[in-house]
Amino acid sequence: MADPQKDSGLYVIWMMLSMSARLQIGALGELDFTPGTYAYVGTAQRGRSARIRRHLAVDKPRRWHMDYLRPYVTVEGITLYDGHREDECRLVKQIMAATGAKRDHPGFGASDCRCGGHLLFLPRTLHEPENLEL
Numbered sequence: 001m002a003d004p005q006k007d008s009g010l011y012v013i014w015m016m017l018s019m020s021a022r023l024q025i026g027a028l029g030e031l032d033f034t035p036g037t038y039a040y041v042g043t044a045q046r047g048r049s050a051r052i053r054r055h056l057a058v059d060k061p062r063r064w065h066m067d068y069l070r071p072y073v074t075v076e077g078i079t080l081y082d083g084h085r086e087d088e089c090r091l092v093k094q095i096m097a098a099t100g101a102k103r104d105h106p107g108f109g110a111s112d113c114r115c116g117g118h119l120l121f122l123p124r125t126l127h128e129p130e131n132l133e134l
């Protein structure tokens with residue numbers, strides 16, 4: 001797990017959407033969201049705690065895809081990992097392998113890479129996996 005003193009690295013935001021929603025997600029357009037658990041994988045080269053606080057805030061200028069989804073979900077937990085931006089896509093794949101999650105909405109949160117998306121969907125409530133090592 002991550003060194004809590006180090007204010008940089010990867011993070012996963014675990015969220016619950018309680019009802020179906022069609023949402024405008026920035027340039028991705030209108031997307032349909034199914035109720036269930038979502039996991040968003042991101043990274044901050046510095047100021048990770050401030051970045052996470054920003055993700056948790058609901059009322060803010062919309063900059064990232066996550067900002068458009070945030071008002072509609074309940075944040076259930078946050079997991080921190082060591083790593084750099086290029087590790088994001090690998091963490092996405094590891095969460096998929098560990099939980100059975102599927103990518104939801106191609107390109108979500110992945111403007112800077114071509115991996116297919118950093119938002120994962122789990123059709124039922126599932127708590128974040130323990131001891132998921134990069």
Ligand SMILES: [Zn+2]
Pocket residue numbers: 088089110113114115116117118
């Ligand atoms: Zn990626």
